[in-house]
Amino acid sequence: MIKIAPSLLSADFAALGAEVAEAQASGADWIHVDVMDGHFVPNITLGPPIVKAVKAHTTLPLDVHLMIEKPELYISDFVAAGAGVITVHAEACVHLHRVIHQIKEHGILAGVAINPATPASAIKEILGDVDLVLVMTVNPGFGGQAFIPGTMNKIREIRNWANAIGHDLRIEVDGGISESTAPLVAEAGADVLVAGNAVFGRKDRAAAISAIRAAAENR
Numbered sequence: 001m002i003k004i005a006p007s008l009l010s011a012d013f014a015a016l017g018a019e020v021a022e023a024q025a026s027g028a029d030w031i032h033v034d035v036m037d038g039h040f041v042p043n044i045t046l047g048p049p050i051v052k053a054v055k056a057h058t059t060l061p062l063d064v065h066l067m068i069e070k071p072e073l074y075i076s077d078f079v080a081a082g083a084g085v086i087t088v089h090a091e092a093c094v095h096l097h098r099v100i101h102q103i104k105e106h107g108i109l110a111g112v113a114i115n116p117a118t119p120a121s122a123i124k125e126i127l128g129d130v131d132l133v134l135v136m137t138v139n140p141g142f143g144g145q146a147f148i149p150g151t152m153n154k155i156r157e158i159r160n161w162a163n164a165i166g167h168d169l170r171i172e173v174d175g176g177i178s179e180s181t182a183p184l185v186a187e188a189g190a191d192v193l194v195a196g197n198a199v200f201g202r203k204d205r206a207a208a209i210s211a212i213r214a215a216a217e218n219r
């Protein structure tokens, strides 16, 4: 089953409550929340107080994508704020195994993300421990960038490894996902599709979400 996770990065930050409620009413499965610290990526967005405020406006799982250094210092704050999924970058964690288990101890889903230039092998040893692998299909930091097609080989590789060990892994893709790129990533093995611009950049969010879902499912 394909999940669609609209990214709040492209929503109206002055009206996040209404934006998240509309995304839920429009058929979103998860709400993707991009946390950036100005160090790991060259942009700064939001922290736990905003996640908590957003959570009050939706019953959907909040899919928190941490693009921050030393994510281990903030896991419990994001859990307390209402995160249902927390994903950390492999590139930002010296002790990735420890951070993944720190997330899982809170009883929520744990994910690991890799940048476009990071090989899939960087997460092979942790694959059986995570609920989700996030394959970045753009360089993290900004919404509205163009999809990088070369990332698709990694989706296939990771899906094959997960199948080989019988692991029911979610593979999420993030960056430049739209009606036209959704079939490609779904065919490669992705099943959680983050979409910022392609949902919040359109007036009719329900039409946008169902078009992406249909494109992925009818590939």
Ligand SMILES: O=C(CO)[C@@H](O)[C@H](O)COP(=O)(O)O
Pocket (backbone or CB within 6 Å): 007, 009, 010, 032, 034, 065, 067, 138, 139, 140, 141, 142, 143, 144, 145, 174, 175, 176, 177, 194, 195, 196, 197, 198
């Ligand atoms: O994590 C990020 C960017 O770093 C994303 O979640 C973006 O928000 C995706 O935006 P679009 O490419 O879909 O507009």
Ligand SMILES: [Co+2]
Pocket (backbone or CB within 6 Å): 007, 032, 033, 034, 065, 174, 194
């Ligand atoms: Co993201």
